[in-house]
Amino acid sequence: MKTSVASRIASFASGGLVRAVLIVLALLWLMPTAGLLLSSFRDPRDMASSGWWTVFTDPGQLTGANYTEILQNDAITGSLWTTALITVPATLLVLVLGAMAAYAFAWLDFPGRDWWFIGVVALLVVPIQVALIPVARLFNTLGLFETTFGVVIFHAAFGLPFAIFLLRNFFAEIPRELLEAARLDGAGELRLFTRVVLPLGGPAIAALAIFQFMWVWNDMLVALVFADPSSPPMTVALQQQMRQFDSNIDVLAPGAFLSMLVPLAIFFAFQKQFVAGMMGGAVK
Amino acid sequence: MFRGRPWIVASFLLPALLLLGALVVYPIIFSLYxxxxxxxxxxxxxxxxxxxxxxxxxxxxxxxxxxxxxxxxxxxxxxxxxxxxxxxxxxxxxxxxxxxxxxxxxxxMLAAGIIFRLVYEADPDRGVANAVAVSVHDTFSEGAPWPGAHPRPDDGMSEEPDGAIVLDQAVSAGDSVLLPLVRVAPPAVADAEQAVPAASSSDGVTGTVWLDFTQGGGGEPGVIDDGEKALAGITVQAVQDGSVVASATTQADGTFSLPAEADGAQLRLAASNFAASYNGVDWxxxxxxxxxxxxxxxxxxxxxxxxxxxxxxxxxxxxxxxxxxxxxxxxxxxxxxxxxxxxxxxxxxxxxxxxxxxxxxxxxxxxxxxxxxxxxxxxxxxxxxxxxxxxxxxxxxxxxxxxxxxxxxxxxxxxxxxxxxxxxxx
Structure with missing residues (x-):
């Protein structure tokens, strides 16, 4: 090896430079969130007169009062509950319906199967905006407008193309012999689906569940249009406070953090599944 | 591949397809119409x-x-x-x-929106983007010495649209001029020296820039009274036919002295002396x-x-x-x-x-x-x-x-x- 001393010094220095750049970038990326987090622990009067960075020189201003207050605010805690009431069923519905359809596309034979699947894949990129007006009308006729059920099935419908696409590709990789053996043992389709396909599809189903959960939890547009404005989910409840941003910052900052807690916890606990779902879903 | 009986296929597939049909496909067609x-x-x-x-x-x-x-x-x-x-x-x-x-x-996106609304807050004391912009700006260029100062009205001076202050009459060599300004907040001049009239020089132009305001009342307009403070660090320009021929900066006692080139020129206090302080970007x-x-x-x-x-x-x-x-x-x-x-x-x-x-x-x-x-x-x-x-x-x-x-x-x-x-x- 003829690595000269000079080039080794150069590569060490450039390594140091890369590290320095990355640290600056990391701080830059962290700063906006850190700013909101620190703000949420400050008195509104302090927030009106000085920046969140003053807590580094004067940590005495930190207080949990905003959180105590917001947790006693029924509108906000109620909206967190509504968010959960929408997100959990919408996620489960997509998992169940998506897995069933994916199984049919992967392992059942029926006329026009490939064309049906192509149709589903084509729907992957349909912008959600296209459906707002027609579905609002449809829900009005069916009495589903401004109901939690309406919001849930809307989310489920727009989650399905991705769910079917992801799960069918995963189910199709299951070794044929496994399924044939089970079938020879006399297992019916339902048994095959619940006892063989679903357990083997675990990783894909987990990725999908996390992805769908985050998507519905974080949604604002669908809720703005279809949710009951008198008991809206968290995103809409906070959006309603935006008109007086400066004077409502003592609700908005802790509220935004409360709404972020669940997705962030899931994100840190299941990063691998989240990334897997995202990779499968590029182009959605 | 297994040949499924139709009702089995249907029971696996129909729930998803119905939902997709009613809430995704039908809306596309209806929107078109x-x-x-x-x-x-x-x-x-x-x-x-x-x-x-x-x-x-x-x-x-x-x-x-x-x-x-x-x-x-x-x-x-x-x-x-x-x-x-x-x-x-x-x-x-x-x-x-x-x-x-x-x-x-x-x-x-809502939370991200709230986060960035705070980042982009216009007030540099609250929004971090402007706090950074202002501190970077102030590192590279000094702020104006006397933001917001104005000439004493009816004293032979006028303000240009950009904020510069000009002496209406041209000056000639040997003059010692008085340039009284007002509307500077008293705390800003608390540490300033007492203003003094400038000694005239035979071939150049001299003068004094000061805050023509006596704290506690009294004092005569246009005259340097006892207790009136000097305005130091002001750039005084001599302008002839639209171009600056000489310039000087006022001393701690408010005096300045311009060379012979200023003879016959018009005196101008540059706008940069009075510019409002930099407040960042209107994100x-x-x-x-x-x-x-x-x-x-x-x-x-x-x-x-x-x-x-x-x-x-x-x-x-x-x-x-x-x-x-x-x-x-x-x-x-x-x-x-x-x-x-x-x-x-x-x-x-x-x-x-x-x-x-x-x-x-x-x-x-x-x-x-x-x-x-x-x-x-x-x-x-x-x-x-x-x-x-x-x-x-x-x-x-x-x-x-x-x-x-x-x-x-x-x-x-x-x-x-x-x-x-x-x-x-x-």
Missing amino acids: RSLFDASGDGFVGFGNYQSLFTDPAIRKALQNNLIWIAVAPAVATGLGLIFAVLTERIRWATAFKLLIFMPMAIS LGPSLVTPAIIGSYVWMWAGFAMVLIAAGLAGVPREIMEAARVDGANEWQVFRRITVPLLAPVLGVVMVTLMINVLKVFDLVLIIAPGSVQPDANVLALQLYTVSFGAGSNQGLGSAIAIFLLLLVIPVMIVNVRRLRKEAQR
Whole structure:
């Protein structure tokens, strides 16, 4: 090896430079969130007169009062509950319906199967905006407008193309012999689906569940249009406070953090599944 | 493949297909139909609503902004993602760094909007973006010494539109002039020296600039009374035929002295002496609001690009890069000639995904742009919402915007389907 001393010094220095750049970038990326987090622990009067960075020189201003207050605010805690009431069923519905359809596309034979699947894949990129007006009308006729059920099935419908696409590709990789053996043992389709396909599809189903959960939890547009404005989910409840941003910052900052807690916890606990779902879903 | 009995196939497939049919496919067809009718839904207007897309000033603004979004946001996010992925490749704590950059993906656009509304707060004492802008600005250029000072009225001086103060009468050599100013806050001059009249010189022009205000009342206008403070550090220019022929700065006692060139010139106190202090950038003003919101979008999505590109990078054979390095290529050449071309397919997928995503941007604009600036920050997805469900309530026009958005993603839809059919044939 003829690595000269000079080039080794150069590569060490450039390594140091890369590290320095990355640290600056990391701080830059962290700063906006850190700013909101620190703000949420400050008195509104302090927030009106000085920046969140003053807590580094004067940590005495930190207080949990905003959180105590917001947790006693029924509108906000109620909206967190509504968010959960929408997100959990919408996620489960997509998992169940998506897995069933994916199984049919992967392992059942029926006329026009490939064309049906192509149709589903084509729907992957349909912008959600296209459906707002027609579905609002449809829900009005069916009495589903401004109901939690309406919001849930809307989310489920727009989650399905991705769910079917992801799960069918995963189910199709299951070794044929496994399924044939089970079938020879006399297992019916339902048994095959619940006892063989679903357990083997675990990783894909987990990725999908996390992805769908985050998507519905974080949604604002669908809720703005279809949710009951008198008991809206968290995103809409906070959006309603935006008109007086400066004077409502003592609700908005802790509220935004409360709404972020669940997705962030899931994100840190299941990063691998989240990334897997995202990779499968590029182009959605 | 198993031949399923029809009722079994149907029971697995129908629930999903029914939901898709009712809430995704039927709406596309209905939107197409609805877009041909007016606001009431009764009057057939043909392609009139589609014409409005390009004639209605609000929608045109939204269209323009969407073009800026599509041109800038995906490219910047992908570029940053590429840089992050390459830089972290050989760093031990890469996972922690990636997690941090990627974290904003997990939070809602609403939360991101609130976060950035705070970042872009105009007051540099509260918004971190302007706090940084102001401290950088003040590091490189000193602030004006006496912001907001004005000449004493009716004392032979006048103010120019840019804030400079001029002495109406030309001066000649040997003059010693008095330049009384007012409207400087008393605390600002608390430490200033007592002003003194300047000694006249035979060939030049001298004078005094001071705050013609006696604390506690009294004092004669236009005269340096006891207790009146000098205004130091003011640039005094001698102007002849529109060009500066000489300039001087006032001393601690308020006096200045100009050389012989000032003879016959007009004295001017430059506008820079009185400029208001720098308060940062109006991030959420009409002209910068779209780039500012794009900045928040890039903050959210650069991590997405980074993760996909890093996965692609892991699949690039090391040997090719090593071979190039052995052949004497430097890191930049390896990056430019080998890494980027090999990553081209991944970069393409990331760009296309982000472009589709950018078309649908709605929450960030609604949250970050203050109400009064929203028309300047408007995008199609937001316009669709306001037109259909806001005050206008024109669902015909809203449907036309929806179909227009759908048309924009149809090429991607076709590519997806083609790729699928190719895979099926293998």
